[in-house]
Amino acid sequence: MTQFSADVLNASAERALSAVASVGADEQADLVDAWLKSRNVDAIAAVARENDAPAPARKAARRAVNVLKSRGITVPDARSVAKPMAAQAVARRLEARMQPLDASGQLVFTLLSVAEGKETRVVDVVCAPNVGVLRVSGGELSPSRYREWEKSTRQRRGFAPTPVEPAYARYRVAAARADNEKSGSLLPLELSHFDDLLVGAPEAEPPHPVVAAGLTLEPDGWKAYLDGSGELHREPELAWVMPSPEAYQELLVKLGERVAAAGGGEPDPEAFNTYLREEIAAATDRFFSAEVREVLAQRLLDAAASVLHRAGKETAEKVLSVRHGVLSAGLVTDPPREIGFLRGSFEKVFGAMVRQSGGQISLPLPQAPQSDATKLSAEQLAAIEAVKAG
Secondary structure: OOOOOHHHHOOOOOOHHHHHHOOOHHHHHHHHHHHHHHOOHHHHHHHHHOOOOOHHHHHHHHHHHHHHHHOOOOOOOHHHHHHHHHHHHHOEEEEEEEEOOOOOOOEEEEEEEEEOOOOEEEEEEEEEOOOEEEEEEEEEEOHHHHHHHHHHHHHHHOOOOEEEOHHHHHHHHHHHHHHHHHHOOOOOHHHHHHHHHHOOOOOOOOOOHHHHOOOOOOOOOHHHHHHHHHHHHHOHHHOOOOOOHHHHHHHHHHHHHHHHHOOOOOOOHHHHHHHHHHHHHHHHHHHOOHHHHHHHHHHHHHHHHHHHHHHOHHHHHHHHHHHHHHHHOOOOOOOHHHOHHHHHHHHHHHHHHHHHOOOOOOOOOOOOOHHHHOOOOHHHHHHHHHHHOO
């Protein structure tokens, strides 16, 4: 049988539900059996009388009550445990989480109504920039199920959802709903089922979580960091930043033209590296237009909140430095090519394709038919998808 701490074994009636919530679903019946063995009658009675208690614990507790009565042991009645249960029922707090963009371009806000030892009422609102609310899901989760949800999210994406102020999450969800009206995308019908969690958004936008945490949006030394900022592609929150397949295939075409102009055949490695470096710089300037940079800046800001929560202030400030560089970039002065993080988006896709092909890369050459020169192979497209997936 599972070993439990003395604090859990000696839980009072008031703490019985939180003690049950502190163990896994498959351990709850064992905990009740341990209470029965140690004659913790108050804890058993408290769980047995509470209809909202997790099912494994509640069923085990009710069996234990029958065992106690068969042994002639007095079990507290409903009146003696009603007060602690009622106190727990009203002790709810509102919490919120934010999951920054993934490779599909989706952002998730989660609102939760939490009470110690009780089921958590939760709603996930999936949003897409400039489109609006895409999907809504939610319901009641037992404490153990909620912990499993957070754990699976962290394992799937490499980081846990970021705690944010409920007012901020509500504001962003309301802003996404307004985007639905602009884009014409239909609101999910399920949204109205969770008005108790979502209604009440402030009219004015609350401070962004990184600002609320005391960080400045223009960190000291931001410009000096930009050239070496390609290291940020190692952060899981930023794995989705990469060029479109069309932008990447244009890079390959330009690179093929350089090789052909130099005589074709197998180019000198040093010369090829020069071509590659120069064409990646040019592709970076082409792809990261003013419109793309504006959208990217907001996404980097949201990612910085998660980085701050997971990796700390120093790494978050690096993300904010890149964001400020993205906002400050122009085609003449401070072009996108000078930001290592932006160049790195092309470099990591190119590197992934080279690795997948065993160190070889197939370049479209000018003399090839145009339809072949502008089309990525199935293997190249698969490599891009693999990079997106992290």
